Structure formats: structure tokens, C-alpha cells
Amino acid sequence: MVAMWIMDMMLKVTWVMTTVGFAVLLSDYLRLQRQQCTETTGVQNTGKQAAERPPKLPDGDYVQHGSSVWCWGHNNTDRMCKFSNLCFSPQHQQFVFFHGEQTVTHGIHNRFHPALVDMTSIPDHNTQYFQYVDLPISALQDFKKVKIYQGTSLIFNRFNPDNLMHVFHDDLLPIYFTLRQITASDVDPFNLNSRLVIMEGWRPGEFVDLYQMLSTEDLVFKQELGNLGELVCFSNAYVGLSKATTWYQYGFKVPQGPKDNIAVTARDIRQFTDFVCTRLGIEETGVSESKYIVLFSRRLNRLIVNEVDLTIALASEFNMRVVTLSMESHTVPQQIAIIRKASMVVGMHGSFLTLAMFLPPGAVVVELFPYAVNPEHYVPYRTLANLPGMRLTYAAWRNIEPQNTITHPDNPWDLGGIAHLNPAEQDAILRSTEVPRHLCCRNPEWLFRIYQDTVVDIPSFLKTVRKAVTDAEANKQGNGGTSSSDDDYKKIYPGPPVDFSCQSVQSSDGLVGLQLSWQPPWNLPYLDAKDTKYEVWIQEQGEVSYMPWILPFTSHVFSEGIEAEHDYNVWVRCIVNDTVVGPFADAVQCST
The missing domain is CATH 3.40.50.2300 (Response regulator)
Incomplete structure (x- = not known):
């Protein structure tokens, strides 16, 4: 009996272990099936693990809905553009814009007059124009190898990367302020993670490290793109540089x-x-x-x-x-x-x-x-x-x-030599006592004298x-x-006066007037206001002219030019230290 009982228990334990083992195997099998299904269909779980391991799609799939562009500005000289899925074809050496169901094109008016955007901070230079070629999204299938740059990219041309004036004035300052404009956040006014894509085709140059300091991402040069694929696309790209920080023009259309x-x-x-x-x-x-x-x-x-x-x-x-x-x-x-x-x-x-x-x-x-x-x-x-x-x-x-x-008349022409000129031209330059005003960039007399x-x-x-x-x-x-x-660049302006009131008054001798009062702008205590005045405009309704007044106080009875049973518009603004002029408060209608 004991032997039979032991045998029965062993069979039951074996059955339990077999059942548990099968359940574990079944669980593993189902888990692997779900994982394979997720990777195949691109369906993402909402859990933490799924968020950390998103499904990988072929690079071309990121562009499958098409490109989009949003531009602000009136023409190429003051316009900047933000692109989604802007691509570049190394074979054709042109940017490509794919038109698909999700494509947006905003602000691209006058796209060909003469260009959509300037690629540098130098305005309207005909070697620095940006254009793209249009393709239907169906053409994407003809590009077998597509490289995608994720994140923010700033695409531009350096104007003359071998000259410090051009490097700082034309490139670095505009890049810095463009990146501040497009990457500023609540956390940091400047994001170093944006990628700089340099498209003029020059060699990196001796000052390349100065450009690299503007980004923690490796610089991308046009000449490198051909090694990356048949098509190189930028998921979030800005094209063009701010011109707000430049102060000089080099004489391409008028003397410098x-x-x-x-x-x-x-x-x-x-x-x-x-x-x-x-x-x-x-x-x-x-x-x-x-x-x-x-x-x-x-x-x-x-x-x-x-x-x-x-x-x-x-x-x-x-x-x-x-x-x-x-x-x-x-x-x-x-x-x-x-x-x-x-x-x-x-x-x-x-x-x-x-x-x-x-x-x-x-x-x-x-x-x-x-x-x-x-x-x-x-x-x-x-x-x-x-x-x-x-x-x-x-x-x-x-x-x-x-x-x-x-x-040095025998120098090469670009270092001031004039030996290539005819004798009369050489003689005129040698006898000249001042280089006349001229356009950029190959005036032989200017080059002769500056070298x-x-x-x-x-x-x-x-x-x-x-x-x-x-x-x-x-x-x-x-x-x-x-x-x-x-004072010109550190001005902090007063806001409009507040709590404005007006009422009609009449003096003992029968004169009609307007008693106006207001309170100072609420931000005035934060200004270095050594002197505060108020400018008051009073205009009879229906008239074009107005009566201006400057007052050092916030309440006054105005009687000059004021008549009974008339309606008036009144504006008041604050002036600090005689030079910092704030905005007018909203017009107030007063009646006598």
C-alpha cells in the first residue's frame, strides 16, 4: 500500500510539473509571438519598456507622407523656412521636396523671384540662392538607399570661410542668433544639439573649429553627403540665416x-x-x-x-x-x-x-x-x-x-599685381593718389593699393x-x-497709464473744462525713472487736429479749446527721463 501511495504521489507531481512547464513554455511562446507581431506591424505598447524600445522602420518610411514647409518673410532677403522631410540628392546636387497626402506649403509665394531663401546672411547674392526640386511621393521608391538625419538641422552656406571678418560677421553671429531663435526653450536659451549642415561646398578650412563650437553634433558638409546614400533627408530642417546681426555690406550693388x-x-x-x-x-x-x-x-x-x-x-x-x-x-x-x-x-x-x-x-x-x-x-x-x-x-x-x-606690381592679380593690365591702365593706377569708390570685388586699383x-x-x-x-x-x-x-539699446519702456477717468467740470465764471486723471504705468517702479512726464492728446470727435500737452502730474483740468456739449477723444502716454516714450493708453471718450 505504501509503495502504491508513493507511486501515485510521484505521478501527480510529475503531472503538475509537466503542466507548469507547458504553461511556462506556452507563456514564452505567446510573449514571443506578441513581440514579433509588434515589431512587424509597428504597433507600440504604452508601457515604459515599449517607450524605451520603439519599433525600427526603414529610413525611407519617415518620408513616406511627404515633405512640408513653413516660411515667414516677404521674399528671399528676409525669409526663413522650416522644413519637414527636406531631402538632398547627391547625384543631382539639388534639394528635393516630396509632395504627399500630408504635405503643407505655407509662405512660399514668389518662390522663383528670384529664390525662396538666401542661404547666407548676405542679402540677395545670386550665388547663394536656395531652391528645391518638386517630386511626387511615388518617386521615393526609386531611391534605394535613404539616409535620415533626425533632430533639428540648420542648413546654410558659409560666405567666405577663409576670412575672419566673413567668418564672424557673415556666419558665426548669424548662426548664433538663428539658433537662439529656433531652439530657445523654457530650459535653455540656446540648444547646442542642433546640427549644422554646411552646403557651399568649400573645404572645412582653418576656422572650422569656430563653427563646431556652436553645436555638439558633428558638422555635416555637402561633399560628405554623397557617401551616405542616394538620398539624404532632414526630418526637421531650417534653411537660411538671420540677417539681424549684420552691420556691413560689401559693395556688390553699391560701393561698400x-x-x-x-x-x-x-x-x-x-x-x-x-x-x-x-x-x-x-x-x-x-x-x-x-x-x-x-x-x-x-x-x-x-x-x-x-x-x-x-x-x-x-x-x-x-x-x-x-x-x-x-x-x-x-x-x-x-x-x-x-x-x-x-x-x-x-x-x-x-x-x-x-x-x-x-x-x-x-x-x-x-x-x-x-x-x-x-x-x-x-x-x-x-x-x-x-x-x-x-x-x-x-x-x-x-x-x-x-x-x-x-x-608689388608683379604679384598675382588677386594679391594686387597689375602686370596683366595694359600699360595705360598700369600707368593710371601708379599715378593715382586715391582709389575711387568701386564695387566688389576685383577692382585692380583697390587690390594694388590695399596689398x-x-x-x-x-x-x-x-x-x-x-x-x-x-x-x-x-x-x-x-x-x-x-x-x-x-540708453539706446538698454531702454525699458513704461507701459500705458492706467485707471483713466474724465468728467466735465464748469468753473465759477462759466468756463467748461475736462478734468482728466490717471495712474502711472504699473511697471514704472521697475524703471530707473529720474523724471516722469505725461503727454496728453485731446481731439474733438470728427476733427483731424488735436491739442497736445506735456504734464508732470497725473491729474489736470483742461479748459483751453474745450466747449460745452462736445465729445472728445483723449490719449495719454508716459515719458521717462525725457527720451524713453511709452505707448498711448487706449483712447477714452469724454463729453462736456
Whole structure:
């Protein structure tokens, strides 16, 4: 009996284990089936594990609903565009826009007049236009290998990546402010995760690291796209650069000079330079510690022949150390770190002087010009120094002695040579005493003169620098260490007056008037308001003219020009410190 009982128990245990094992196997089988089904159909679970492991789709499937575009601006010179699924064909060297059921096209009017967008911050340059080719979504099947760049991409052209002026003015500043515009969030005003896609086709160049500091993603160059597939698509792309931070035009349509309607201010420049210094690991500095002069030295052309004498003269005259910088001896980050603490920079006209944007407020910029080159005609660095709030003092020195210049007529044409010209043209250039105004970019007389070497006349040069230093000190003392132009870019405006009331009153002698009262703008306590006034406009309804008044108080009885049984419109606005004018409050209707 005992043996039979043991045998029965063993059979029951075996059955239970077999049943449990089968259940486990069945559970595993069903789980694997569900997983395979999910991966096959693309159905996603809502659980945490599913969110961490989304299904993988073929790259081409991301574009299957088509491309879309949203643009803002009136034409190519002031327009920027955001694209979804914008593609590029390396074979055809053109961007491609796929039209599908979900396609949106907004703001692309005048797309071909002459282009949709400028690829650079240089407006309306005919080598920098952006266009795309239209294809139906059915054409996507003809591209067998599709590479998708997820995330945000900024697509643009560098204008001249071998020249520091162009690098900073045309590219880096506009890229920085464009990225701030399109990537700012509640967490951070600047997102370094955006990808820079550089499409002009130039080699990366010696300043490529300056572009890389604007993104933690690897730079993407046009010439690399052919290795990625038959089609390269950008899931979220912006095309074009902001032009709001540029201050100079290079003379493509009219002779070069400051651009019209300059909007950039010192605040914009300082925000950018602070960002650059942070990214390059350059520490902050105080203005009071600026006790040396920087001399930009050119080693290949446009030389200061007596540079050693000039250095000694500067050091002796101003009792300061003179630091000589050149592209051969210092990297750009090293130059920026030194300039950031300098009290003065001196240099021959050239792109080095763009780095004056890193000078502390109160510093001096002295620009030298070769013989026959008029400083009034070439002013990119003077314009920079004079931007509102920069608080830099600018001075120009010009060689007016022909015996102090060394010309190079046998140079290649792009370095100032004139041997390729006929004898009459050469003779005219050699006899000329001033380069006439001209367009960019191959004027032979301009190139001949700008690539001269110069023996600087020390006495006249020091006279120019002394005056600049005196002007800089006067500016500091006269404005209490600030510049009047600071007010132009740091204005905080008062809001409209509030709690407006009016009522008809009559004096003892029968005169009718309007008693008006209001309260100051609610943000007035936050302003540095040393003086507050109010401007009042009173207009009889149906009339065009109005009576203006300026008052230092918030209540007054107006009787001049006021008649009984008439209706009037009244506006009031606040004026702070005589120059900061706020908006009018909504018009109020008053009756007598």
C-alpha cells in the first residue's frame, strides 16, 4: 500500500510539473509571438519598456507622407523656412521636396523671384540662392538607399570661410542668433544639439573649429553627403540665416559701407562674445585690468615695415606693454583671450580687426590704411566700434606719403599685381593718389593699393593715437563710465497709464473744462525713472487736429479749446527721463 501511495504521489507531481512547464513554455511562446507581431506591424505598447524600445522602420518610411514647409518673410532677403522631410540628392546636387497626402506649403509665394531663401546672411547674392526640386511621393521608391538625419538641422552656406571678418560677421553671429531663435526653450536659451549642415561646398578650412563650437553634433558638409546614400533627408530642417546681426555690406550693388537700418547693438555682440568665450574656456575679465596694447602683425602682405619701431614708440608713449599677435603665432582662441583684456588694438586694415568685438568697453581701436586708400570708404571696423552701446573709441591713420609705400606690381592679380593690365591702365593706377569708390570685388586699383607695404610715420601716427586715447577718457568721465548710446539699446519702456477717468467740470465764471486723471504705468517702479512726464492728446470727435500737452502730474483740468456739449477723444502716454516714450493708453471718450 505504501509503495502504491508513493507511486501515485510521484505521478501527480510529475503531472503538475509537466503542466507548469507547458504553461511556462506556452507563456514564452505567446510573449514571443506578441513581440514579433509588434515589431512587424509597428504597433507600440504604452508601457515604459515599449517607450524605451520603439519599433525600427526603414529610413525611407519617415518620408513616406511627404515633405512640408513653413516660411515667414516677404521674399528671399528676409525669409526663413522650416522644413519637414527636406531631402538632398547627391547625384543631382539639388534639394528635393516630396509632395504627399500630408504635405503643407505655407509662405512660399514668389518662390522663383528670384529664390525662396538666401542661404547666407548676405542679402540677395545670386550665388547663394536656395531652391528645391518638386517630386511626387511615388518617386521615393526609386531611391534605394535613404539616409535620415533626425533632430533639428540648420542648413546654410558659409560666405567666405577663409576670412575672419566673413567668418564672424557673415556666419558665426548669424548662426548664433538663428539658433537662439529656433531652439530657445523654457530650459535653455540656446540648444547646442542642433546640427549644422554646411552646403557651399568649400573645404572645412582653418576656422572650422569656430563653427563646431556652436553645436555638439558633428558638422555635416555637402561633399560628405554623397557617401551616405542616394538620398539624404532632414526630418526637421531650417534653411537660411538671420540677417539681424549684420552691420556691413560689401559693395556688390553699391560701393561698400554700413548696411541700411542696422539693428544689431552692443547687447547682441556681447551676448555672442560671452558665449564664444564660455565655449572656448576663456575666463571673464574686468575693464579696470586692461593695461596693455595689442598690435596685429601681418607676416605675408600688407606689412608694417617698421613694426619694431612702432611697437617701441607705443610702449614708450603710453607706458604700456605691447603684445604682438599674428595668425602664425597665435590661434584665434588665444588671440581672443588676449584681446579680451586689452585697452587698445592697433592694426593695418584687415579681417583681424573683427576681433575688436571682444574688447572690453572703454577700449580704443586704431586702424591703419596704406597710401591712396581713403579710410572713409572702408569702414567695417569703425561701424562695429560705433554700434550702440559698444563704448569703443575708433581712430584711423592714413599714409599720405608716397615715399613711405612699397608696391608689388608683379604679384598675382588677386594679391594686387597689375602686370596683366595694359600699360595705360598700369600707368593710371601708379599715378593715382586715391582709389575711387568701386564695387566688389576685383577692382585692380583697390587690390594694388590695399596689398602695399607701409612705413608708418611715427609722429603722425602717435598724434592720432593720443587723440583717440583722450577721446576715450573723455567719454568715460563725461558719461560716468557709460555711453549715451547705452540708453539706446538698454531702454525699458513704461507701459500705458492706467485707471483713466474724465468728467466735465464748469468753473465759477462759466468756463467748461475736462478734468482728466490717471495712474502711472504699473511697471514704472521697475524703471530707473529720474523724471516722469505725461503727454496728453485731446481731439474733438470728427476733427483731424488735436491739442497736445506735456504734464508732470497725473491729474489736470483742461479748459483751453474745450466747449460745452462736445465729445472728445483723449490719449495719454508716459515719458521717462525725457527720451524713453511709452505707448498711448487706449483712447477714452469724454463729453462736456
